[in-house]
Amino acid sequence: MIPAAADMKALVQVEDLAKTFDVSGPWLNRVVERKPRQFVHAVDGVSFSIPKGQTLALVGESGCGKSTVARLLVGLYAPTRGSVHFGGHDTAKLKGAELRSLRRRMQMIFQDPYASLNPRWKVLDIVGEPLREHGLAQGGDALRDQVGELLRSVGLAAADCVKFPHQFSGGQRQRISIARALATEPEFLVCDEPTSALDVSVQAQVLNIMQDLQHRQGLTYLFISHNLAVVRHVADEVGVMYLGRLVEQAPKKSLFSQPRHPYTRMLLDAIPDIHMSGRARTPVQGEVPNPLNPPQGCAFHPRCPHANARCSSERPALRTIAGIRVACHAVEEGRI
Amino acid sequence: MSTTSPPSSALPAAPGFWARFFDSDIWHSFTSSPMAMLAAAIAVVCLFVSLFAPWVAPHNPFDLATLNLSDSRLPPVWVEGGNSAYLLGTDDQGRDILSAIMYGARISLFVGLASVLLSLVVGVGLGLLSGFVGGKVDAFIMRVCDVMLSFPSILVALLIDGVGRAMFPNAHETLAFGVLILAISLTGWVQYARTVRGSTLVERNKEYVQAARVIGVAPLRIMARHVLPNVMGPVLVLATIQVAAAILTEATLSFLGVGVPPTSPSLGTLIRIGNDFLFSGEWWITIFPGAMLVLIALSVNLLGDWLRDALNPRLN
Amino acid sequence: MAPPPLLEVKNLRVEFPTRRGTLLALDDISFDIAPGEVLGVVGESGAGKSLTGAAIIGLLDPPGRIASGEIRLAGQRIDNLPYEKMRQLRGRRIGAIFQDPLTSLNPLYTIGRQLVETIQTHLPVDAGEARARAIRLLQETGIPAAEQRIDQYPHQFSGGMRQRVVIALALAAEPQLIVADEPTTALDVSIQAQIIALLKRLCREHGAAIMLVTHDMGVIAETCDRVAVLYAGRVAEIGPVQDVIHRPRHPYTAGLMGSIPAMDEDRERLLQIDGAMPRLNAIPAGCAFNPRCPQVMARCRSERPELVDAGATRAACWLVHEAVSS
Numbered sequence: 010m011i012p013a014a015a016d017m018k019a020l021v022q023v024e025d026l027a028k029t030f031d032v033s034g035p036w037l038n039r040v041v042e043r044k045p046r047q048f049v050h051a052v053d054g055v056s057f058s059i060p061k062g063q064t065l066a067l068v069g070e071s072g073c074g075k076s077t078v079a080r081l082l083v084g085l086y087a088p089t090r091g092s093v094h095f096g097g098h099d100t101a102k103l104k105g106a107e108l109r110s111l112r113r114r115m116q117m118i119f120q121d122p123y124a125s126l127n128p129r130w131k132v133l134d135i136v137g138e139p140l141r142e143h144g145l146a147q148g149g150d151a152l153r154d155q156v157g158e159l160l161r162s163v164g165l166a167a168a169d170c171v172k173f174p175h176q177f178s179g180g181q182r183q184r185i186s187i188a189r190a191l192a193t194e195p196e197f198l199v200c201d202e203p204t205s206a207l208d209v210s211v212q213a214q215v216l217n218i219m220q221d222l223q224h225r226q227g228l229t230y231l232f233i234s235h236n237l238a239v240v241r242h243v244a245d246e247v248g249v250m251y252l253g254r255l256v257e258q259a260p261k262k263s264l265f266s267q268p269r270h271p272y273t274r275m276l277l278d279a280i281p282d283i284h285m286s287g288r289a290r291t292p293v294q295g296e297v298p299n300p301l302n303p304p305q306g307c308a309f310h311p312r313c314p315h316a317n318a319r320c321s322s323e324r325p326a327l328r329t330i331a332g333i334r335v336a337c338h339a340v341e342e343g344r345i
Numbered sequence: 346m347s348t349t350s351p352p353s354s355a356l357p358a359a360p361g362f363w364a365r366f367f368d369s370d371i372w373h374s375f376t377s378s379p380m381a382m383l384a385a386a387i388a389v390v391c392l393f394v395s396l397f398a399p400w401v402a403p404h405n406p407f408d409l410a411t412l413n414l415s416d417s418r419l420p421p422v423w424v425e426g427g428n429s430a431y432l433l434g435t436d437d438q439g440r441d442i443l444s445a446i447m448y449g450a451r452i453s454l455f456v457g458l459a460s461v462l463l464s465l466v467v468g469v470g471l472g473l474l475s476g477f478v479g480g481k482v483d484a485f486i487m488r489v490c491d492v493m494l495s496f497p498s499i500l501v502a503l504l505i506d507g508v509g510r511a512m513f514p515n516a517h518e519t520l521a522f523g524v525l526i527l528a529i530s531l532t533g534w535v536q537y538a539r540t541v542r543g544s545t546l547v548e549r550n551k552e553y554v555q556a557a558r559v560i561g562v563a564p565l566r567i568m569a570r571h572v573l574p575n576v577m578g579p580v581l582v583l584a585t586i587q588v589a590a591a592i593l594t595e596a597t598l599s600f601l602g603v604g605v606p607p608t609s610p611s612l613g614t615l616i617r618i619g620n621d622f623l624f625s626g627e628w629w630i631t632i633f634p635g636a637m638l639v640l641i642a643l644s645v646n647l648l649g650d651w652l653r654d655a656l657n658p659r660l661n
Numbered sequence: 662m663a664p665p666p667l668l669e670v671k672n673l674r675v676e677f678p679t680r681r682g683t684l685l686a687l688d689d690i691s692f693d694i695a696p697g698e699v700l701g702v703v704g705e706s707g708a709g710k711s712l713t714g715a716a717i718i719g720l721l722d723p724p725g726r727i728a729s730g731e732i733r734l735a736g737q738r739i740d741n742l743p744y745e746k747m748r749q750l751r752g753r754r755i756g757a758i759f760q761d762p763l764t765s766l767n768p769l770y771t772i773g774r775q776l777v778e779t780i781q782t783h784l785p786v787d788a789g790e791a792r793a794r795a796i797r798l799l800q801e802t803g804i805p806a807a808e809q810r811i812d813q814y815p816h817q818f819s820g821g822m823r824q825r826v827v828i829a830l831a832l833a834a835e836p837q838l839i840v841a842d843e844p845t846t847a848l849d850v851s852i853q854a855q856i857i858a859l860l861k862r863l864c865r866e867h868g869a870a871i872m873l874v875t876h877d878m879g880v881i882a883e884t885c886d887r888v889a890v891l892y893a894g895r896v897a898e899i900g901p902v903q904d905v906i907h908r909p910r911h912p913y914t915a916g917l918m919g920s921i922p923a924m925d926e927d928r929e930r931l932l933q934i935d936g937a938m939p940r941l942n943a944i945p946a947g948c949a950f951n952p953r954c955p956q957v958m959a960r961c962r963s964e965r966p967e968l969v970d971a972g973a974t975r976a977a978c979w980l981v982h983e984a985v986s987s
Contacts, residue, residue: 085558112560121552210916213922241927
């Protein structure tokens with residue numbers, strides 16, 4: 010289901026979002042050892058928007074901040090700077106009943122299928138909790154029917170609601186997580202590496218279910234992953250993050266066929282892939298730097314084959330070039 | 346994957362709690378450990394005997410009307426001079442030692458269990474709060490714990506007890522018990538708080554707690570319904586071992602004369618009373634209460650040891 | 662005339678006695694590794710691939726044990742060796758690389774000390790020579806300033822660097838075979854490629870064969886000469902890597918390859934295999950894959966197929982048997 014042009018207003022709008030964590034040692038240690046405070050800029054000024062019914066994927070390696078962005082969007086962290094607008098409302102300004110209503114409309118699916126379900130609760134209670142919490146539950150047997158319906162929609166049996174999480178496999182638990190996330194009929198789902206912990210064949214099942222649900226219910230997804238092949242399959246738009254910053258954002262076809270940013274190129278080049286094995290590659294240099302000590306200027310410049318003096322001093326801004334957003338001096342200057 | 350499913354009322358009932366319990370690894374570990382079963386049997390017998398002391402004991406040693414001074418200082422039945430009516434002998438007032446032990450165990454166990462319950466509730470509550478809320482609240486509670494741990498527990502108990510007696514010099518018996526239980530529980534809660542805080546810190550970062558937050562569940566509810574069931578494991582082990590410690594602490598206080606009121610002697614009181622007669626040859630008056638105390642403490646400790654190993658996932 | 666195989670695994674069975682009965686985790690596994698070859702062992706969770714590696718190195722966690730079958734290294738049986746002999750074998754003739762570089766290295770000792778200790782345990786060299794070898798190894802694995810970094814502790818290295826040190830450790834005693842269990846899974850994607858290339862190059866230079874255990878088909882495609890696909894403790898298909906990936910004969914292999922999203926083409930829906938791998942206590946009779954197989958026949962439900970030649974690969978499937986015999 011491709012939304013009509015009139016529907017393509019942004020459901021989610023993120024402006025200059027930032028989150029800084031204070032990882033300084035205890036006060037006493039700092040005083041005695043004369044160490045300065047230490048901060049990690051996990052997310053450092055990220056802006057994007059997601060139209061209704063579409064999937065934006067955020068990819069990147071460890072320390073890039075994509076999981077933090079996910080948690081900022083659903084309110085698990087409070088942003089240090091910047092704003093999140095959902096359906097036109099600034100989420101930071103919502104309180105009380107409005108905040109509850111927001112929580113109904115956006116939900117999250119987590120990475121670890123073993124830790125995302127309370128091991129001591131029955132599936133009925135786990136999937137029924139959002140219904141109870143938001144007053145959508147009709148008592149007793151009716152709740153069982155509601156939960157049964159949700160389980161069926163993700164390919165499980167309604168009779169599974171009396172079981173405990175440890176009686177299910179990883180893929181089945183992830184489906185239970187999806188059923189729980191769908192209980193309040195949300196419009197927006199944030200998916201934090203939902204299939205990274207699953208086997209390949211199970212991953213295919215879960216991705217297919219997520220796709221079916223999106224078509225049937227017009228869901229909007231923010232899909233976080235480090236697996237570019239999965240991202241290629243599910244996303245409409247792809248954003249690449251590096252050390253807390255968005256370095257490139259483009260429609261899927263464009264990103265994969267014509268990556269602009271040097272980091273995107275490096276990433277695409279480096280992935281071991283079963284269909285493209287044995288291709289010629291440029292060797293990858295270096296590793297992701299320590300987030301406590303990010304490089305000056307462009308965060309990628311120590312590893313970049315195209316870096317010049319400007320790159321080591323001036324941080325590139327995200328500019329729109331031919332419908333694609335890139336933060337790179339070399340691209341802007343036309344050097345690559 | 347089924348396409349049709351039966352109506353909710355026809356869904357199979359989940360195996361009941363007891364069915365799951367007897368099929369579980371814990372039960373299996375219990376039945377394959379003779380030590381655990383023996384310790385449990387002894388503990389159950391002691392508990393039974395002390396609960397039902399008024400009905401099980403052959404005499405009531407604290408009913409002055411039934412005492413017979415001519416039966417005083419009788420040795421146990423297997424020693425020459427013993428009387429089969431008083432299996433373990435009598436003390437200087439003609440009280441049957443066996444019955445006194447049963448009644449004494451009743452008091453000891455009551456105080457021990459009550460103080461463990463109180464320190465459990467306080468400790469688990471503070472530990473949950475500390476771990477979940479973090480920040481200054483956490484720092485404050487942990488500093489209080491550190492301070493409490495730097496005092497020897499007997500001294501704390503003596504202090505509270507002394508203050509209580511000074512404040513209420515003609516205290517009613519219940520109040521005296523209350524102060525004693527409070528004193529003992531104040532020495533024990535710190536363990537629970539620290540253990541639960543550690544477990545809470547781990548559970549708090551798990552995704553099911555984050556999922557509950559995203560759903561919009563209130564923090565207090567998350568603590569009570571999500572986190573608490575998952576941190577109770579180590580608490581059970583601690584509680585079992587702490588029961589023995591509490592009973593011994595109470596015995597020590599009673600031995601020192603600042604524990605239970607003299608009208609309800611516990612095992613500790615009995616040991617103290619009997620101590621005076623040790624060197625005049627009437628060893629049974631102090632030895633048997635002591636043996637009972639050791640038996641209870643040992644069996645509970647052994648149970649606690651077994652429980653800790655049974656609940657340890659790495660050893661399985 | 663092909664050289665004799667370096668590693669021969671014949672009819673290996675590994676079982677776990679539990680109080681609810683004995684679970685058969687590996688059921689009649691057989692394969693060979695030629696000297697200098699890279700064999701991939703791929704499978705999903707529960708297929709038994711890590712157990713295969715553990716059985717070969719002799720590090721099966723009790724109560725797991727080898728119930729029957731043989732493992733031969735250069736013709737000599739190693740599955741029934743006493744503990745002490747196996748310990749000498751490990752490191753000297755078989756090197757091991759595990760998934761998590763954090764736990765593979767002892768955090769309390771410098772990496773130099775760990776390297777020198779391994780070298781001296783297995784080779785008759787003195788401390789000076791051992792240290793020189795260690796520095797050379799570190800340089801080969803691409804650790805910059807090896808002469809200074811050899812005296813640093815594991816926590817002073819990043820994840821990718823640590824895995825390079827682990828590779829150096831594995832190669833320190835010049836083993837004939839390296840068993841690598843998910844060596845790149847815990848690393849960042851851009852580092853994975855570096856480490857795989859390094860592993861392959863070094864093993865070629867040192868003449869060591871590799872048994873690479875992983876769930877990642879992309880890594881297999883880049884590194885291996887041949888691959889064995891495991892399912893529920895059995896070998897479903899084994900053959901040259903490109904043939905198994907592009908021309909699989911076993912329906913499970915075909916399903917597996919079809920469910921992997923591709924980087925170079927768009928597919929509307931991923932191919933999916935319904936159901937899940939059976940648990941060890943519920944393996945179906947006959948072919949273990951039969952409940953999920955889109956091409957199941959009556960025979961599959963009762964008789965277990967043996968590995969049979971199917972052109973370029975060998976597959977354990979009745980369909981292939983019938984195709985071959987017709």
